[in-house]
Each structure stands twice: as structure tokens, then as C-alpha cells.
Amino acid sequence: TTTSIALAEGMAKINQKAMLSLREPSLGPVFGVKGGATGGGLASIAPSDDINLHFTGDMHALTSSINLISAVIDNHIFQGNELRINPERIVWNRAMDMNDRALREIIVGRGEKNGVERKDGFVITVASELMAILCLAKDANDFRDRIQKMIVAYNFDEEPVTVQDLKISHAIMKLMRDALKPNLVQTIENNPVLI
Incomplete structure (x- = not known):
């Protein structure tokens, strides 16, 4: 700097x-x-x-968008898993704008009646793929196109599951409108x- x-x-x-x-x-x-x-x-x-x-507040918007994706993945699995997401092949991490080594590797889904317990973790917000896309996108359309292609997991057939498959690009764009x-x-x- x-x-x-x-x-x-x-x-x-x-x-x-x-x-x-x-x-x-x-x-x-x-x-x-x-x-x-x-x-x-x-x-x-x-x-x-x-x-x-x-x-x-750009970091807050970015962190909220990253964690929205995580929440939608977990909710999708909980609600029947139409996309057949393999819980052991989720490659998307949660994020926070703070160094907290204890949260780098965690177990989620504990305590829920029908929860799916699995390994997860947090990355610092600026180290996320979404931050890289924010820095590289030339405009809002380019940003939306890039986020739709982000691979967040793989299904049981080892096919990629993207943000576009989760149908949340519009919500992310709303959260990120000022950060762009x-x-x-x-x-x-x-x-x-x-x-």
C-alpha cells in the first residue's frame, strides 16, 4: 500500500x-x-x-453476501436437496472480516433434528472469491455474470453447483449494489x- x-x-x-x-x-x-x-x-x-x-460498509455487504450463499446451500440441503449437493463436497466457506483462527475449521449442522452435520470454515472476507470478483469486475453486469459462475459445491455425480443454480444472484446484487x-x-x- x-x-x-x-x-x-x-x-x-x-x-x-x-x-x-x-x-x-x-x-x-x-x-x-x-x-x-x-x-x-x-x-x-x-x-x-x-x-x-x-x-x-462495503466489507459488511461482501461478508453478508458470502454468508447468504452459505446459508442458502445449507437450507437447500435441509429442505430436500433438489440439486443433490454432496455435503462433503461443499467448497464454499463462510466469511468474517476478522482474523479468528478458531473458526477456520468448524462443524455445522449440530443440534438440528434433521440437520446435516458437516465440516465447514470461515475465511477472512478479503480472501474470498467474491472479493476477487469485486476487484476484477468492470461493471455491474460483469460482476453478476462472474458471481453466477462461481462453483460453490459439487453434487453426488461430481457435477459443479453454481450460484446460478441456487438462484440467488439477484439477492447478491442487491446486497452489493453500493459496494460496486x-x-x-x-x-x-x-x-x-x-x-
Whole structure:
């Protein structure tokens, strides 16, 4: 982050137009050893505290979308499993925007009368496939096309099950509608940064 900010500042110093693009920081590293993700010293972006702590709620929208997919998978299996999802071949993890090693590998489905007990886990939100798609999508249509193709599980015939099969792309698009929009902030030398 600091190197990217310094490069943008350097380009501006030599009268070159430059606009930096960074992703919104995760809370995990902010509270860990790495610290915030707004640079340091003279290579910083502002408003630092706002950016590091929730900013516009994009991480919440992303985390909610990821966990919606998990909830729909589990509910689909519980309600009769029309797609024949193999509980041992679910490749989609839940997410949270915090480092919590105890939740990396968990067992879900315990305590339910007809629950399907299975291994699951959490990833930090920024390490999810959905975050990668958010960073790579060129517009809302591209984002929707990419999320529909995400493989979340395999059925008992080892065929992939996608988000499109679960019929929840519209719900994800609603949750992510504001997260798809860039946020304009600035370096401490007043150069533009998109987050």
C-alpha cells in the first residue's frame, strides 16, 4: 500500500496525472500486527481512521453476501436437496472480516433434528472469491455474470453447483449494489485515490 501511494505521489510530483486504486482494508490486519491499510508517513491516504474502520460498509455487504450463499446451500440441503449437493463436497466457506483462527475449521449442522452435520470454515472476507470478483469486475453486469459462475459445491455425480443454480444472484446484487461503486478519497498531498 505504501509503495503504491508513494508511486502515485511521485507521479504527481513530476506533473504526471495519476489516480491510485486500492481496495478497502479488512478489519483483521487493522487489529493485528500489520496495522491499517492506508499507508504510512508521507505516503498515506485520508481519512485514515474512517477508511480502516468500516468506511462505507462495503466489507459488511461482501461478508453478508458470502454468508447468504452459505446459508442458502445449507437450507437447500435441509429442505430436500433438489440439486443433490454432496455435503462433503461443499467448497464454499463462510466469511468474517476478522482474523479468528478458531473458526477456520468448524462443524455445522449440530443440534438440528434433521440437520446435516458437516465440516465447514470461515475465511477472512478479503480472501474470498467474491472479493476477487469485486476487484476484477468492470461493471455491474460483469460482476453478476462472474458471481453466477462461481462453483460453490459439487453434487453426488461430481457435477459443479453454481450460484446460478441456487438462484440467488439477484439477492447478491442487491446486497452489493453500493459496494460496486468506487469511493473517492485522497492522499495527504491531495492526489485522488479510488477505494
